[in-house]
């Protein structure tokens with residue numbers, strides 16, 4: 001008998017990508033063959049996001065479209081945060097969907113699909129605070145960097161956010177389990193890990209905090225780069241910051257969601273920090289890791305946001321100097337506290353759209369200015385994958401800059417020293433100047449070596465810059481349907 005095939009389509013954040021990897025792994029162990037497209041698949045699963053209304057509308061549209069790709073007998077399942085949020089109403093609304101399963105229900109997936117293939121229609125949306133899918137072998141999408149979930153759920157209650165309702169309470173995996181997974185990642189030929197959690201730096205497994213985790217993962221032989229997303233400003237203890245500075249594998253980039261530059265708005269968002277607290281957090285991070293790059297998430301048009309509040313957001317963006325920002329218009333999510341705020345305080349859509357455009361322009365201008373100053377400098381890059389233009393490969397610096405490098409000079413998975421020769425304002429082109437040293441040097445050594453090599457490099461001819469695209473209404477996507485944790489789709 002031929003093995004049934006399964007296709008999983010993923011929306012939302014890296015947590016969802018990681019969950020899809022776990023689902024593929026689980027189903028492969030239970031006799032399914034993963035396939036790359038929906039046509040002819042025996043099982044199609046859409047792993048969904050609920051963070052903004054737009055994210056859900058895209059999934060609704062896609063579910064309609066998928067009807068055309070289903071053959072008689074194909075089972076269509078909806079997983080993830082929208083599945084958790086809507087539960088049985090999804091089954092009632094979409095007759096061609098036969099399974100609705102939330103983020104804590106993937107262990108039972110093979111059995112649920114058996115039932116569905118026999119005509120049952122089921123919803124499985126209970127939370128399970130013990131569930132970390134420890135015994136699942138993820139089938140990873142990327143072959144250079146590995147996403148490792150270290151925490152599920154969220155205990156913050158930001159008033160705009162649906163995540164605590166779709167993913168339940170915060171819980172951390174045990175440190176030895178994370179270390180074991182990092183060792184498996186190395187055994188699989190990868191050298192970069194991205195530790196995932198909604199407030200990842202609040203990680204605590206009962207015996208170890210996030211600082212312990214960074215040290216432990218850094219001690220795994222073969223791990224050369226460690227990233228994590230997304231941290232919360234309130235959870236950067238001195239210990240965590242010291243570990244970032246002290247573990248050489250921890251990369252010099254932090255995605256630190258700001259949400260707003262106005263203390264008044266932050267209070268209404270229940271972010272639990274003020275503008276001054278946020279600035280102080282950035283100062284502590286930069287004091288410990290001077291070459292640190294920052295990116296962020298910002299919401300505009302939160303209920304009650306005045307022009308003065310928005311001006312404070314713009315000024316904080318300038319003050320911090322972000323390399324990039326994911327920017328969103330506030331989207332009311334049913335059941336969250338923000339929806340119960342006085343309707344008179346709601347910001348009209350035209351006002352929010354106009355603020356978003358201004359914000360994007362300020363973010364882009366700052367990024368472009370900083371990127372221009374980097375031309376001629378040298379960086380270690382890890383080559384990640386083919387770029388859209390065939391003759392180039394896409395690589396990343398430790399501080400998260402995207403660099404296009406000539407495909408004939410490098411291989412995916414390799415580390416090289418490149419000189420930045422051109423920029424579009426957001427991404428770079430680079431010339432290969434040699435292999436990067438095989439072991440990550442200490443940060444001070446690395447900075448000194450790079451400064452020396454930059455000084456030694458030939459004078460730079462400034463490239464002709466491509467014109468910046470018109471401000472988009474939504475945040476720039478990094479391609480595909482998924483974005484880093486802190487910048488989920490929609």
Ligand code: SAH
Pocket residue numbers: 051052160161162163197198199230231232257259297298299328329330331332333485486487488
């Ligand atoms: N746990 C992460 C965020 C996950 S959600 C953190 O706290 O940083 C990713 C981003 O989506 C958030 O940072 C926020 O900027 C945005 N977001 C969340 N809910 C939203 C809403 N209702 N409307 C608009 N943007 C929202």
Ligand code: SF4
Pocket residue numbers: 154155156157158161162163164198199232
């Ligand atoms: Fe939790 Fe982040 Fe949502 Fe706040 S924005 S509730 S920290 S997931």
Ligand code: F3S
Pocket residue numbers: 011012013014015016048049050051080081082162163166167485488489
């Ligand atoms: Fe869920 Fe991630 Fe979206 S946690 S709501 S898939 S942002």
